Amino acid sequence: MESFSPHDPDLARTLILDELFDLLLYKALRDVTQPDVHETLDELIKVETGHLAFWQKFFQLTLTRLDLGRRIKLTVMMLVCRLFGSTAVHLVLEAIEVHGVRKYLAIWREYQGQPLAEALRGILMDEFKHEDTLVTALTQRKINAEKIRNIFLGLNDGLVEILGAVSGFFGAFGSATMVLIAASTTAVAGALSMGAGAFLALNSEKEVKSTEAARKKFLGEAPGEPPMEELPLSSALVVGSAYLIGAVVPVLPVLIGATDALFSVLTAGLMVVLVSTILSFLSGMDIKRRIALNLIIITVAVGVSYGIGILAKLVWGIST
Template identity: 80%
Template structure:
């Protein structure tokens, strides 16, 4: 086995602490859940205990205490599960599964043909088979990728588009009343447009799949067409509602009396961080990268929209 010193010490520390975090989380969840899922959690605890011991031996590094960031994360997740009950537990377990698989696959791809890559083979087999079966059986796939995509799409579009509109209207009109009227009507129109677009797109997809199924039935062939996971109308409502919820965030400060876009930018930025954190965690995406990307998008949208508003006011005579 290659010497532990040959590896990035940060990677070694992260792998061990991540396993320790998962183990600590499963133990904490066992203490706040009903007995019907204790057998599943006990099996997960057994697996994580073995993984933790393996990495400690592999890197010759014995870490028994979580760092501050992971302790805070553990406390928050435990509190959320305690407050929201079994649904939150299901979501957390599935999210942990997704993150674990993505993390180990990335490390394995970077160390193929090396001792660390070989060591990861057994861990990944556990993640793919044993833990996946256990967690999937428990959660019954509570995380619907389509719903996550729709919620994220709607919220993100509502935040960015209406924040840009608020900034542009302030630049052009300088009147909170005018901004409120214009932004509110734009938000409602945008929500209806997003919902209608989602409905039409999924309805078209549903019709295409139905035609393919009918064709295969007629020809006597086995159908390999997967059914739609979510009805078009339900998806449209999710997208439209999420858009409207996101749109309310930059409009709300104006409703409370804000006379410039600063408070709208602040509230929208905080909302982006919160939404990006939650949805990135649930879908297994890189949280920091997603937050940074959305903040950059908002910054660009606000700058361009406000600039257009100023140009409209000074050169095109747009004003109250």
């Protein structure tokens, strides 16, 4: 094998430590899961052991201990898995798979024509075939990851939108009572709107798929995709409820006595960090980038909404 001179030592450390993290995670999960999961985890442990040995030999660098950040991440993930059981384990395995594929594809594109890109081929084949098959078999019919993502997206939408409303109402009215009434009304209307939108979208999708399935059956063609498992009414309730829960976050400080938007901004900011971290982990996105983007969004939402409220107060002479 052609040796690679690590002109980027940070990349070498990242690749090795990421594989070491995955290996230690799978070993730790094996100790807290039921026996029916052990065979899958044993296969994943075998794959990760091979990946770790490969990168250590490739970069001529041996690392046997995680850095502080990864140790904290491992501890938190194991705590979540212990608290929430098999659902959390399945989500973690799927998320690790997504992260691995995206990371290695990005590196492969960047180092095209270099020894590192060629070395990645075998790793990527494992990610695409071996681990994908194992994790998919483990999670099949046990969890709907898309629904989990929708829950957190609903939370995020309700949080950001109602935080903007609270800021605008404080700018216009100044009265906590007026803000509470207006924000609560807006939150309920928004939740109903989100739920109705989800219901109509899924109902339309279900009708389209049913029509397509009937057409293929009539023509004697292969049925294609299986029918939708998501029920429109159930999804509408999930999305609407998630939106409403997110909306409660910026309204709660006003309910317990806040007289300006500051506490709503602080509580919403903390929740945005939490939701962004979970969403990023589940979808394979860069966590820091997602958090920064969402914090920028709520900053703009607060600033613009508060400015509109002040302007409305000046133009129309709104009194408290």
